[in-house]
Amino acid sequence: MQGQRMERVAEQVKQEIAGILLRDLPHSKLELVTLTHVEISKDLSNAKVYYSFFGDDEQKEKTQTTLEENARNIQSIVKKRLRLKRTPNLHFFYDPTIDRNIAISERLMQAENDQDTEETL
Numbered sequence: 183m184q185g186q187r188m189e190r191v192a193e194q195v196k197q198e199i200a201g202i203l204l205r206d207l208p209h210s211k212l213e214l215v216t217l218t219h220v221e222i223s224k225d226l227s228n229a230k231v232y233y234s235f236f237g238d239d240e241q242k243e244k245t246q247t248t249l250e251e252n253a254r255n256i257q258s259i260v261k262k263r264l265r266l267k268r269t270p271n272l273h274f275f276y277d278p279t280i281d282r283n284i285a286i287s288e289r290l291m292q293a294e295n296d297q298d299t300e301e302t303l
Contacts, residue, residue, distance in 0.1 A: 188222055195229055195270070196220040198260050206259060210248050218277040222270055229270035232277040242276060249274040 196217050203212040214235060221230040235245045253272045261269035 188224070191226070191266070192220040192222045192229070194264055195222065195260060196231070198263055199231060199256060199272070202256050202259050207252060207256075210252065212245070212248060212252070215245060215249070218279065226266065226268040226270050229272050231272055231274050233274060234277050234280045236280070246274065246276060 196219065199220075200217050203210075203215055203217075214237070216234045218232045218234055220232070222228070231249075233245075233249070235242055237245070253274065257269055257272050260272075
């Protein structure tokens with residue numbers, strides 16, 4: 183039962199943060215961030231917010247910095263909107279899953295192209 187509650191709270195926090203990034207911080211370019219998942223500690227004191235962002239390394243660093251700089255403000259808005267007994271401290275982490283999936287897809291396509299080339303020879 184406790185696990186289901188934590189999952190619901192994590193999903194609510196994720197949805198709320200996504201809305202904040204889209205609507206409440208319009209000049210920060212955070213609307214291009216996609217939240218992948220949120221992990222909340224059992225005591226609700228901390229939340230790891232994982233995100234993806236399509237861009238080069240410099241843009242990813244700027245995005246990470248912007249998220250870190252705005253974490254307290256985002257947390258404050260989440261607290262007002264969700265009215266939780268305790269609002270977790272937000273910690274943002276880049277999720278490289280999409281990058282890995284793209285790299286795998288590119289390797290598969292390259293292998294397929296190499297195979298096609300060998301067949302035509």
